[in-house]
Amino acid sequence: MNILELQSERAKVNARVQALAAIEAAGTALTEEQHAEFAAQSTQFEQLTAQIERAQSAERMAAAAAVPIDPAPAAVVAASASVPAQPRVPPVKGARMARMVRALAAARGDARLAAQLAVERGFGEDVAMSLNTIEAGAGGVLVPENLSSEVIELLRPKSVVRRLGARTLPLPNGNLTIPRLKGGAVVGYIGADTDIPATEQKFDDLQLTAKKLAALVPIANDLLKYAGMNPNVDQIVVDDLTAAIGSREDKAFIRDDGSVNTPKGLRWWSLAANVMAASDGMSVQSVDTDLNKAILALEGADANLTQPGWIMSPRTFRFLSSLRDGNSNKVYPELDNGMLKGYPVGRTTQIPNNLGADAKGSEIYFVDFGDMFIGEVEEFTIDYSNEATYKDSDGNMVSAFQRDQTLIRVIAKNDFGPRHVESIAVLFPVKWGA
Template structure:
């Protein structure tokens, strides 16, 4: 096991122990002199480990940065000794560090030290080489450091509806995050002479997020990987495949997962029962139908406005079928009813489309849902690191449930593990329409 990983694990243990003992004192328990001495000793060890970590990490980065380029290359870019050379710098691809880490690991067949050497020789950068040099040989794969993983996490924003509409990302501390919220307002009023002032007592509650592990499997063609390091377009394809797979599963979790077992709880299961409204059935498009649709949309908006929701970044989420119905809706004179949908706006608020809201709900298997929420009031607690592993022999299921052999297809299966959780600070900031059969 890497020395750096051991030190980080020990620091995390010390931090947890100190927090546990501090919680006892906060609860009113008087700490003994021996306990205080233990805390002081742990503080000292924590600081000592921090200094040691800083030295080791600096040494790893220097080692990776000092990798010498190979000279005397032939026309194929290979030296007479058969070594790879650093490729000329091309356009920077956001998230390429994670793609390079995965490709170097695959090319080295899981040998971390060899992968680090490949990263050096191909010019993948000191950060990638350092991450591989400090990797822990385990079934969990390679821990992608924060500086590389943050690029990939940021790339998820345009690919996931919930992030793009304004959900706020916060780091998880030791796998947990608690966000206080105002549950009931203070009582305020005017009083006369000799009249008691109203009791002022705001009620508070907590939104508690805890780490949930998500694994995304991404099949990559071995023919494509054979060209790694030659073209930045290969980096873009790998990064796009990684972020698309993670993003699709995130949207499903943050929208519709029920919170059971190891799943996060999505908006559909956070919403208050009183904020769930059945959609009107539209048989023919006439004036009455248009009025019913308008009233339904206003009902969803008023569900938030009626409880003084902050309405900082409200937005809609719907399936493509629902969007196409509304976008093509015309009045009795042939004019489009919602012209702004061409700019992905509905009644002044942004619209997100996702196939993660299904069209096969309900008893008849033909219903969908329509979401309206203040996404600035929604929080994603996430670990700022990712884990990457690979296999050339594993099997996986495609979108139709068919079992696919990576070996038989000449593919490499990359597994990305992310840890996060999701929740709204105020459940009143969500309204959902159900039974939407429009456009079926």
């Protein structure tokens, strides 16, 4: 056995010891057989630990005692000197979860077999150890936090709401309550014989509750069957996973109405007075007035404006970026750098262009994202099927079996909400560019 295999075996022994300890910790006395098994497993754990330490010590001694090879002839040195240095390939962020997905799919959901495959294919000790300590259930396999945290971080560039500065917080036990100041303290100047005014602060709560987000990601079996570590394969799997999750998150955080176990998005958190009618966009002045209305809605409410930004559809963005004044100069040249009136702009197809009675309207959001919170459970659950069917982006039913694909289901849990609803302004219906 090599060191990785020994460590894998030790992890199995530890899992059994922990299971027996949990029985006793729950108040149930161990049977004689369980006591004997606990003692045997403990002895085996110590033996494996000693064996691992000897193997590691042998590796260190072998490295220390290595004898340098004879210097190469001058001709060979000269020839090799002309070979350009090869840059080290940087590791792919989220690759460990991608390899976990590949190992589980190759093992048809058998976590123990997947751990063995991870060792054989060189997927990394942490991947193998994580697979060794999980149990597959009816809902799939839980990806531990140390593997899923990288993928959660990669969602930031894929999700417009995250990228523009919404703050993320963990959801311990699936719930989190964030108090917010609703009414300010009473402060004033007083005379020599005047009572100090009472300080009365009113508080409210933002309550975040974990809601289940399920993403279906079809991946070609040729990629999943690839036996070795390859950054290109890992990158494709990671990109597919994060793109699917990020896209659905944006829809939820922007436009879902909070019904049917979904988060409540910006559109439905906004105050009715902050949903303002947009003009027909026939003149530069009317467009500029509309944009200023959205900014003034937040400024008039004394929003903190710590992380303000815009969200709009690509159609609206293209209209504004090509808008020109009477001298053919761009009205908003800063849009070429992703800014509008000094604030960053996010584009997403999750804002429709077919809203309103005539199905031509869209929306523009101006939001203080420093006041927006995403609560999330920092673990994923994954499951797989190579027989299920799914709908593609055009709404067509696709058979994973016929396409030689494996359908990966990723389940995340999160929620979304503002600390102050006054920090959201919406222009609607925006028909510019229709």
